Amino acid sequence: MSLAIVNTYILTCKGGAPPITNGAVGIEENNIVFVGKNSEIDPNGYERIIDGSGHVTMPGLVDAHIHTGLSLLRGAAQDVPEIEWMNKALGPFARHMNDEDHLASSKLAVLEGMRAGTTTFAEFSRDVEHLIDEVYVPFKARVAAAETINEIVGRKEELYELEPSKKSLKKNERLFKKYQGDMVEPFYGPQALDMVTQETLRRIKERAGVHHRKIQMHVAQGGRERKQVETRYGTSTVKKLDELGLLKENLVAAHCHGAVAEERKMMAEKGVKMVGCPSSIGMIDGVVPPIKSFLDHGGKAALGTDQTPGNGAHNLFREMRTISLLTKCEEKDPTVLPAWDALNLATKGGSEVLGLNHKIGTLEEGKKADLITVDLKKLNMTPTVTKPFKNFIPNLVYSSTGSEVDNVVINGKLVMENGEFVDIDEEALKKEVEQRAQNVFKRAEEDWLEADAHMVKYLKEGHI
Amino acid sequence: MSLAIVNTYILTCKGGAPPITNGAVGIEENNIVFVGKNSEIDPNGYERIIDGSGHVTMPGLVDAHIHTGLSLLRGAAQDVPEIEWMNKALGPFARHMNDEDHLASSKLAVLEGMRAGTTTFAEFSRDVEHLIDEVYVPFKARVAAAETINEIVGRKEELYELEPSKKSLKKNERLFKKYQGDMVEPFYGPQALDMVTQETLRRIKERAGVHHRKIQMHVAQGGRERKQVETRYGTSTVKKLDELGLLKENLVAAHCHGAVAEERKMMAEKGVKMVGCPSSIGMIDGVVPPIKSFLDHGGKAALGTDQTPGNGAHNLFREMRTISLLTKCEEKDPTVLPAWDALNLATKGGSEVLGLNHKIGTLEEGKKADLITVDLKKLNMTPTVTKPFKNFIPNLVYSSTGSEVDNVVINGKLVMENGEFVDIDEEALKKEVEQRAQNVFKRAEEDWLEADAHMVKYLKEGHI
Numbered sequence: 001m002s003l004a005i006v007n008t009y010i011l012t013c014k015g016g017a018p019p020i021t022n023g024a025v026g027i028e029e030n031n032i033v034f035v036g037k038n039s040e041i042d043p044n045g046y047e048r049i050i051d052g053s054g055h056v057t058m059p060g061l062v063d064a065h066i067h068t069g070l071s072l073l074r075g076a077a078q079d080v081p082e083i084e085w086m087n088k089a090l091g092p093f094a095r096h097m098n099d100e101d102h103l104a105s106s107k108l109a110v111l112e113g114m115r116a117g118t119t120t121f122a123e124f125s126r127d128v129e130h131l132i133d134e135v136y137v138p139f140k141a142r143v144a145a146a147e148t149i150n151e152i153v154g155r156k157e158e159l160y161e162l163e164p165s166k167k168s169l170k171k172n173e174r175l176f177k178k179y180q181g182d183m184v185e186p187f188y189g190p191q192a193l194d195m196v197t198q199e200t201l202r203r204i205k206e207r208a209g210v211h212h213r214k215i216q217m218h219v220a221q222g223g224r225e226r227k228q229v230e231t232r233y234g235t236s237t238v239k240k241l242d243e244l245g246l247l248k249e250n251l252v253a254a255h256c257h258g259a260v261a262e263e264r265k266m267m268a269e270k271g272v273k274m275v276g277c278p279s280s281i282g283m284i285d286g287v288v289p290p291i292k293s294f295l296d297h298g299g300k301a302a303l304g305t306d307q308t309p310g311n312g313a314h315n316l317f318r319e320m321r322t323i324s325l326l327t328k329c330e331e332k333d334p335t336v337l338p339a340w341d342a343l344n345l346a347t348k349g350g351s352e353v354l355g356l357n358h359k360i361g362t363l364e365e366g367k368k369a370d371l372i373t374v375d376l377k378k379l380n381m382t383p384t385v386t387k388p389f390k391n392f393i394p395n396l397v398y399s400s401t402g403s404e405v406d407n408v409v410i411n412g413k414l415v416m417e418n419g420e421f422v423d424i425d426e427e428a429l430k431k432e433v434e435q436r437a438q439n440v441f442k443r444a445e446e447d448w449l450e451a452d453a454h455m456v457k458y459l460k461e462g463h464i
Numbered sequence: 465m466s467l468a469i470v471n472t473y474i475l476t477c478k479g480g481a482p483p484i485t486n487g488a489v490g491i492e493e494n495n496i497v498f499v500g501k502n503s504e505i506d507p508n509g510y511e512r513i514i515d516g517s518g519h520v521t522m523p524g525l526v527d528a529h530i531h532t533g534l535s536l537l538r539g540a541a542q543d544v545p546e547i548e549w550m551n552k553a554l555g556p557f558a559r560h561m562n563d564e565d566h567l568a569s570s571k572l573a574v575l576e577g578m579r580a581g582t583t584t585f586a587e588f589s590r591d592v593e594h595l596i597d598e599v600y601v602p603f604k605a606r607v608a609a610a611e612t613i614n615e616i617v618g619r620k621e622e623l624y625e626l627e628p629s630k631k632s633l634k635k636n637e638r639l640f641k642k643y644q645g646d647m648v649e650p651f652y653g654p655q656a657l658d659m660v661t662q663e664t665l666r667r668i669k670e671r672a673g674v675h676h677r678k679i680q681m682h683v684a685q686g687g688r689e690r691k692q693v694e695t696r697y698g699t700s701t702v703k704k705l706d707e708l709g710l711l712k713e714n715l716v717a718a719h720c721h722g723a724v725a726e727e728r729k730m731m732a733e734k735g736v737k738m739v740g741c742p743s744s745i746g747m748i749d750g751v752v753p754p755i756k757s758f759l760d761h762g763g764k765a766a767l768g769t770d771q772t773p774g775n776g777a778h779n780l781f782r783e784m785r786t787i788s789l790l791t792k793c794e795e796k797d798p799t800v801l802p803a804w805d806a807l808n809l810a811t812k813g814g815s816e817v818l819g820l821n822h823k824i825g826t827l828e829e830g831k832k833a834d835l836i837t838v839d840l841k842k843l844n845m846t847p848t849v850t851k852p853f854k855n856f857i858p859n860l861v862y863s864s865t866g867s868e869v870d871n872v873v874i875n876g877k878l879v880m881e882n883g884e885f886v887d888i889d890e891e892a893l894k895k896e897v898e899q900r901a902q903n904v905f906k907r908a909e910e911d912w913l914e915a916d917a918h919m920v921k922y923l924k925e926g927h928i
Binding site: 017018027033054068072074075077078079081082085093108109112115116203279282283284285286287288293311312313314316318321322325326328329330331332335336338339340377379380381383384385387389390391392393394395397398399400401403427428430433434436437438441445448449454455457458462463 | 849
């Protein structure tokens with residue numbers, strides 16, 4: 001199919017290039033073939049024309065860290081101490097989810113993200129192959145997929161028991177053979193230094209080096225990890241990863257808030273990429289992801305939405321505003337992380353972090369056609385002025401809710417048109433999710449009460 | 465008219481009362497006449513029935529501090545140093561706005577707020593009578609209106625020149641006589657201690673005491689004010705207000721981030737009410753409003769959206785999440801300001817701060833019918849579970865965008881139905897605002913370039 005969006009404001013996100021105020025984008029098959037002035041495109045050359053007036057056309061957003069499999073549990077775990085979050089608050093529900101529940105969760109999260117303009121998802125999951133085949137491929141979404149490798153075989157009082165799992169690694173490596181097309185980008189997915197043996201990490205490092213493969217990993221995510229790593233190795237996560245030779249350009253490190261300043265500097269200087277998840281880590285840990293510090297050291301950084309319970313949503317417009325606002329308040333400086341830097345994190349920066357910037361992240365001729373239109377005619381985006389400057393750039397970050405996205409194109413295919421998914425039955429999915437959620441919460445109720453996290457207290461106090 | 469919303473989840477926001485899962489709300493004329501179980505209402509007794517299934521019905525939200533007159537300037541001043549914001553970044557545009565521009569701005573801000581569920585606006589404006597008559601009354605929105613009293617007559621290098629203005633005070637006092645109905649609640653509006661003479665403040669205090677009137681005032685809003693007050697009075701804002709006898713239950717103090725801990729404690733203990741504007745003050749100052757500290761001292765607090773440029777939007781759902789997340793990160797504690805406390809700030813708390821809690825702020829029989837329905841069937845609110853707890857309470861704060869509000873009732877009148885304003889031509893207003901904004905930015909361009917705030921640098925660097 002060929003498609004042109006005409007009469008539109010264009011934000012190429014290339015950096016250095018000013019926004020185009022009366023522009024057009026031309027798409028043929030999977031590729032962008034024209035980005036420029038409206039007067040220079042020949043609309044007769046395209047099968048479909050979308051009128052982009054009053055809209056900004058911009059790159060599809062990159063969610064550089066997401067676990068989609070838990071969104072059935074939206075609203076199930078927040079306002080609790082960090083130490084409780086995973087095992088006491090979320091765990092009792094998560095343990096009662098079956099494979100179909102996870103699959104429905106994943107579909108919900110991906111649709112929610114797409115509706116708010118996300119076109120690339122860096123999924124981090126067990127059995128990610130299943131999600132690729134059952135969710136990402138049918139939904140026509142681009143995915144950077146990491147298979148979770150977790151080698152915990154038991155939990156002793158002080159230290160997790162780990163054992164190298166060749167099976168997990170093999171499962172992960174199958175991805176690289178199976179998916180060699182444009183839409184799936186496989187990653188190694190060792191979960192975290194406290195959950196994977198150093199034998200396996202060394203092996204991943206070697207094989208990733210030989211085959212030019214990328215790794216995504218949770219790095220320095222806080223107190224629980226720190227304690228495990230200190231007990232096992234007598235050092236910090238970042239120092240141990242450095243010793244293992246993992247701090248290289250092919251590593252995407254999620255979170256990093258447990259790393260001290262000099263460690264962040266070292267990671268950035270060695271070319272490690274960082275993903276921060278401001279809503280998730282803010283909600284769960286009360287911590288601001290150190291994205292600014294990573295950027296200050298010349299590092300590349302991106303945004304992620306992590307998982308639904310905790311964060312609450314999969315909406316990168318929200319994450320752009322959130323990281324900017326949280327960082328301004330942490331630094332007590334309203335000039336830090338300005339709108340264009342926040343936009344970059346979710347577009348070009350995201351593509352660079354995932355090593356996909358040759359394909360996506362900006363609107364340029366020759367790149368894959370991943371793009372969205374945002375309706376500037378909503379009350380909360382009104383008015384739009386272009387002189388002396390384009391106010392829609394700050395407004396995209398500071399005024400939008402994400403619900404202004406109305407068209408979504410991925411790899412040249414129109415997947416959402418005028419706010420409606422083209423090939424996906426959203427209503428049926430929502431019904432399925434509602435039913436499954438009722439059942440999961442019912443099955444889990446007793447275990448949840450027994451685990452007695454703060455949420456139980458909140459229930460007893462009549463708050464929820 | 466009589467109206468019933470049936471088959472709905474109900475959040476009364478009364479505190480202590482658990483949410484109702486299969487409920488109904490009955491409205492006759494301006495009042496709530498029934499809140500309870502669906503099975504106990506007689507739908508035949510109502511002219512209009514709204515099916516509230518999959519929706520939560522809750523009190524309309526209270527925006528306890530807003531200046532609506534600048535929303536034509538959305539996106540015009542952010543990412544700049546605080547010291548520049550008002551005079552160098554915003555000022556050059558604001559000075560080129562005429563009365564009609566301000567009026568159109570005000571309409572835009574009020575509509576935007578109503579669309580996101582706000583039913584009461586604490587407007588703080590010069591010539592507020594004009595806004596009441598031309599915006600709030602025709603739009604059927606509830607308003608707590610303060611006429612700005614600003615007695616600056618000149619700016620010397622070190623200290624503003626002030627002169628008591630009987631005219632301003634008289635204009636303010638006219639409100640109390642003119643508006644004695646349900647929909648308009650007049651307030652005194654001395655702008656701030658650095659902008660009003662102590663003579664006038666003493667007079668306001670006396671007259672407010674005699675006539676049982678309320679005062680809204682900006683208190684301790686930062687460096688510029690602190691310097692003026694120290695130079696003029698040799699003390700702090702809060703100490704001087706205490707000396708003037710203003711720290712009483714009828715004072716609503718906006719912002720307060722410049723007050724030190726013991727001053728906040730004193731204000732809370734004396735019954736002063738506080739309004740925090742998290743998005744605005746976070747964006748403009750890089751500061752988190754001290755709402756938690758005020759609540760910890762037993763004070764009453766509420767949320768406001770302040771003004772469009774800076775904040776970016778008038779959306780109290782966004783403010784609920786923002787104050788919770790910012791406070792969690794500032795305190796490094798994810799348990800602080802949980803969802804129900806955030807909801808309280810925008811409902812019951814808001815009504816208490818404005819002294820309107822006998823009328824609004826909760827869903828109770830006998831109160832005025834200010835209420836909204838929120839669609840829980842949107843992707844980002846799915847799923848809804850009610851057992852073992854109601855996940856829609858956290859989801860209203862942590863997952864919503866505000867665009868899920870679909871029905872808005874104010875004083876018994878349905879002003880927005882299914883996402884469409886009933887009596888207001890939204891499209892015509894947006895067109896007018898677009899045109900006016902183009903003209904204001906054009907008229908102001910030269911002055912703006914000359915003022916040379918950071919935004920000009922950003923333009924030259926190609927960012928905006």
